[in-house]
Amino acid sequence: MxxxxxxxxxxxxxxxxxxxxxxxxxxxxxxxxxxxxxxxxxxxxxxxxxxxxxxxxxxxxxxxxxxxxxxxxxxxxxxxxxxxxxYPVLDMGGEPAATASASQFLDGVAEVAADAPATEPAYWKVRVETDNQDDGKRTDTTYFDREGRVWSVDADGTVHEPPAGKEGKVKKWPVGEKWLTWPALEKLPTDEKALAALFSADPESRSQQVAILLEDAPVGPELRAALFRILADTPGMKLIGDVRDSKGRAGVAVEITRKAWYSTGPGEKVTHRTKDRYVVDPRTGLLLETKHRIVGQETPPDRYTWLEVGPADRVG
Known part of the structure; x- marks a missing residue:
């Protein structure tokens, strides 16, 4: 040679x-x-x-x-x-481009997510620590079944059964203009283009709904991979790099700035810009933490730290 x-x-x-x-x-x-x-x-x-x-x-x-x-x-x-x-930027067909580094990272995470084992659990467990201006800091543990019935569990292990009949809360997730139950999520297409068409055409709104699904929805490996690929193609998504979440867990953060609003009274609202930061574990394709910060304000960001999200055989 x-x-x-x-x-x-x-x-x-x-x-x-x-x-x-x-x-x-x-x-x-x-x-x-x-x-x-x-x-x-x-x-x-x-x-x-x-x-x-x-x-x-x-x-x-x-x-x-x-x-x-x-x-x-x-x-x-x-x-x-x-x-x-x-890295250079990706051509998004005339739209403002996403940084190629964020796109490539999220594509890589999609491949990790696609290879996760598929499960058919009876219940789905979510344990999340929330810290925001309205509710303060708290940790919530909930379970829900395929019918959407929700159980809550106190810190001492006390289980609260879902109310009977119409009074019971049903767990759903936003996809475009619809709110879907667990069985409906399982019918979503796993091709990223077909899936993206079901969400808003506005990339900022689309990314927000996709992230909500990635946070705590019972989505299978192929659907989870498609959701990450949609984020990979989202204009304005930026790679922040290696970070640690509020619990000290290592992850990689991506961030997008989007339009948002909050209500100041009946029929009144204020629009603003919000930075949404998502901390991803690249080894598993799971979201570790989400932060929403209003641009130009000194108030701390709303934080959601996902402590446990996954299948469960029973409640409690």
Whole structure:
């Protein structure tokens, strides 16, 4: 092998957006363990998938661009954690572009989410710590079943049964103009384009509803992956980088600024800009924490720290 061959191989390996900047950055601190795990998992899955596809079929189905996207996303998960690479922006078809680093990271997380085991639980458990101006700081533990009935559990373990009949609260999640129950969520398409069409055309409103589903909804691996891909294609989504949530758990934060409003009285409301920050565990594809901060105000952000979200065999 000649020196030119080595140089060509090195150039090919770095043939992705930001590769030249990565070289120019020189030596940087290593990425976090979570970022490395996500990158390794994404590279392995991409290689396994493409190894199972014959070259002719690969060309016929035009999956090569997707493979390249996966490999670039995996490389980005490892590289962007250092903060050394300034990635270019993605073309969003005339809309304001999302930063490519955020898009690539979220695409990588989508691949992690897609490989999670599927379950068919009887109940879904959510334990969340909330800290906001209206309610103060508290921790709530709830369970709900496929009919949407909600159980709450006190800190001492006391279980509160859902009220009977119409008085009982039914758990639902927003998708576009509709509020869907657990069974209805299971009927949603897992193709990201078909799924995105069910939400608002406004990318800010769409991202907010998608994030609500990712926070605590009982969505399967394929649907969860599609939701992350919708966020990856959202204009204005920015990568913040490695952070720790309020419980000290390591994650990677992404952020978007959107229009919002709050009521000041009957028929009255004030519009403002809000920064929504989402802390994601790149090893699992779970949201660790959500913060909403009003731009230009000194008040602390509303915080939701997701302590436990997942299947349960029983209540309590």
């Amino acid at each position: 000649t020196t030119d061959d080595i140089t060509d191989d090195f150039t090919d390996l770095l043939d992705f957006p930001g590769g030249a900047e990565l070289v120019a950055a020189g030596r940087v601190d290593p990425p976090s363990a979570g970022a490395v795990d996500a990158a390794r998992a994404a590279v392995t899955r991409a290689a396994d998938r493409e190894a199972a596809v014959a070259p002719a079929a690969l060309l016929r189905t035009r999956r090569l661009p997707r493979r390249r996207r996966l490999l670039v996303a995996a490389a980005a998960v490892a590289a962007i954690a250092t903060g050394a690479v300034a």
